[in-house]
Amino acid sequence: MGTGSLAASCLLVGPTAAEAASCTTQTGPYQNQVEKFLGRPVDGKQSAADCKSIQTFQKAHEITPSIGYAGQLTWRTMDTILQQRAAGKTPNKAGRCPTNKGRVACVDLSRQLSWVQDGAKLAYGPVPVRTGRDGAETRTGAKRIYHRNIKHWSTIYKVWMPYSQFFDGGQAFHSATRSMYSPPGSGGCVNMRPADAKAYWKLLKNGADVFVFGRKPGT
Structure with missing residues (x-):
């Protein structure tokens, strides 16, 4: 998406x-x-x-x-x-993202924030993201990346999705050039700034854990 x-x-x-x-x-x-x-x-x-x-x-x-x-x-x-901004370098202070999975990409829908951690250690981020709009919410729960395509073409939206890493059906991390705060949100994917999407591409691989939690404001 x-x-x-x-x-x-x-x-x-x-x-x-x-x-x-x-x-x-x-x-x-x-x-x-x-x-x-x-x-x-x-x-x-x-x-x-x-x-x-x-x-x-x-x-x-x-x-x-x-x-x-x-x-x-x-x-x-x-x-x-x-x-x-308040999350600083301790985005998982409340312990919402599991620390017993080794490397995991965390997605906090409530703060529209994502990061990668190795156990309890922060490996990358946190960075702003743009998740699914009302009616097309990014689904919560424990996921795993099952398919990666560095230059994916969306047949639904007719746009390129660079550095796509799919973790739940058609929902994926991928690069987007617009503001991460542009309303109302994506079609379900986790949009990322190009540099962040590229960093996630290097840090993750097929089978990597993803954990999505919270609720996007306005959904």
């Missing part, structure tokens, strides 16, 4: 898509949180400078409509980034 639809996974309350040509003057429900994330003065009131800063973030991560509105999807994306 490749990447999914570009449509947003939730609706904004307030501004509509028709207003996309301009920067909104409306204060969003997550104004304070968004201002703080962006390093803006936190006053809970929309300003022209706030809007431009929010709009820049939205455009970078394909959040539509990109009108600078501090809505649920924009804040959800920022909150995920904050959780990823």
Whole structure:
């Protein structure tokens, strides 16, 4: 499977898509949180400078409509980034990914984060990933890589999937060139930045363990 639809996974309350040509003057429900994330003065009131800063973030991560509105999807994306930063070099601090399997590729859907560990030792990552959208969720549980193709062609989405490593039916790790935060998510695969997908290709092989847990925000 490749990447999914570009449509947003939730609706904004307030501004509509028709207003996309301009920067909104409306204060969003997550104004304070968004201002703080962006390093803006936190006053809970929309300003022209706030809007431009929010709009820049939205455009970078394909959040539509990109009108600078501090809505649920924009804040959800920022909150995920904050959780990823907080993970630091101890992504498995809570012990959700098993440490008794030797080398295992861990996928935390809740934080949209993946890493490779050897027992309890971190071997690579953690790195941001883009997993399955609502209705096409990346399936959880213990898996194993069963097929690898360095230049796989998706017959469903008509796109190349470089460094594909399949671990559950049509679901695979593979490279993607878009933002890892682009909503609503993939068609079920674990999208990765090119350098990370290449690193996983070198670290894993057929039969390698994969463990997927958590729940993607918005699903």
